[in-house]
Amino acid sequence: KNAKGPSRDWMKIAKSNEARSKIRQWFKKEKRDENIANGRSAFDAELRHCGIAMKDVLDPEFLPVLLKKVAYPTLDDLYAAIGYGGFTAQKAVSRIQGELQRRQQQRQQEQMLAEAVTESKEDPKPADTPKQPKAVKSEQGIIVEGLDNCLVKFSKCCTPVPGDDIVGFITRGYGVSVHRADCPNASEEKRKEQPDRWIHVSWGTDTNDSYPTTIEAVCKDRLNLLLDISAALSTTKTFVLGLNSRSTEDGFAIIRIEIQIKDGAQLSTLMNKLHQISGVLQVNRPVG
Numbered sequence: 001k002n003a004k005g006p007s008r009d010w011m012k013i014a015k016s017n018e019a020r021s022k023i024r025q026w027f028k029k030e031k032r033d034e035n036i037a038n039g040r041s042a043f044d045a046e047l048r049h050c051g052i053a054m055k056d057v058l059d060p061e062f063l064p065v066l067l068k069k070v071a072y073p074t075l076d077d078l079y080a081a082i083g084y085g086g087f088t089a090q091k092a093v094s095r096i097q098g099e100l101q102r103r104q105q106q107r108q109q110e111q112m113l114a115e116a117v118t119e120s121k122e123d124p125k126p127a128d129t130p131k132q133p134k135a136v137k138s139e140q141g142i143i144v145e146g147l148d149n150c151l152v153k154f155s156k157c158c159t160p161v162p163g164d165d166i167v168g169f170i171t172r173g174y175g176v177s178v179h180r181a182d183c184p185n186a187s188e189e190k191r192k193e194q195p196d197r198w199i200h201v202s203w204g205t206d207t208n209d210s211y212p213t214t215i216e217a218v219c220k221d222r223l224n225l226l227l228d229i230s231a232a233l234s235t236t237k238t239f240v241l242g243l244n245s246r247s248t249e250d251g252f253a254i255i256r257i258e259i260q261i262k263d264g265a266q267l268s269t270l271m272n273k274l275h276q277i278s279g280v281l282q283v284n285r286p287v288g
Contacts (some may be wrong), residue, residue: 024085035083043082046089052100060063062103071093084225142209144168144176145200151175158183159213159285163264168201176201183287189271211262212241213267217274218282221253226281229255232273256286 006138014020047054047195063075070092072078081087139152141162151174158180160166165181178201179186191198228247233240243257248254261267271283 020248031084032080035080039079042089043079043092046093049107050093050097056100066096066098070098101197141204141282142178143202145202154175155179155213157185161211161261161264161267162203163208166201168199169178170197170199180287210239210262212258213261214258214286216284216286217255217280219245219253219255220279220281221251222279225253228277230275232277236270238270
């Protein structure tokens with residue numbers, strides 16, 4: 001009864017897995033505070049060995065990712081597991097190292113984007129100074145001012161296609177989000193709220209073969225309406241991703257069509273074709 005319990009050195013001389021398991025269980029139960037302290041120290045040492053700052057790990061945005069990677073509910077639980085030998089600091093760090101590196105690269109890219117925006121505002125080119133041609137590479141057909149090889153995504157709220165007037169928004173961790181200039185989420189008021197995160201973007205010459213976008217038709221409901229709309233989509237060789245229709249109590253139908261479009265010219269042709277269908281009152285591109 002007066003025994004202080006096993007020593008951690010016993011783990012080195014225990015012959016069976018059962019014996020080592022019993023020793024770990026004792027330390028897990030009886031020495032939690034000590035385990036947390038030892039585990040934290042071992043984890044911190046392994047981070048330093050790998051050139052990772054503890055503050056990056058403790059970032060509120062990253063901490064949930066860390067805990068999910070190591071499958072422990074809290075940091076103290078992770079530290080305790082390392083402290084009593086149920087998990088190793090090396091395993092914990094190796095599981096999060098790739099994610100940390102990815103996030104560091106994203107932060108560097110965001111910083112470069114922010115610097116490009118600042119430089120373009122602080123050092124505007126005089127109107128009478130001819131612009132020098134510069135070889136630039138587009139990403140998904142988009143040229144981002146002041147930066148090559150930038151991660152680009154198209155906003156789902158307005159689904160821009162080549163030919164649309166567009167603007168770019170520097171997101172947190174996902175590169176530049178491209179909006180149509182007439183999108184409510186890219187309004188003048190929105191741009192004034194975060195001026196340093198809006199950047200000039202333009203369409204390049206090497207655009208993709210197709211871009212997803214959405215159109216909406218307001219119609220007077222009638223028999224075979226969807227059949228006629230399907231025929232128009234077929235004759236214009238439009239690839240349809242999805243179609244949703246709903247009828248209103250006052251006899252109208254709202255038809256929302258998700259499509260793949262090469263450019264604004266093909267989109268205009270399709271919208272004009274839909275306008276010619278009997279009962280179609282309005283065709284627009286929803287935003288916001």
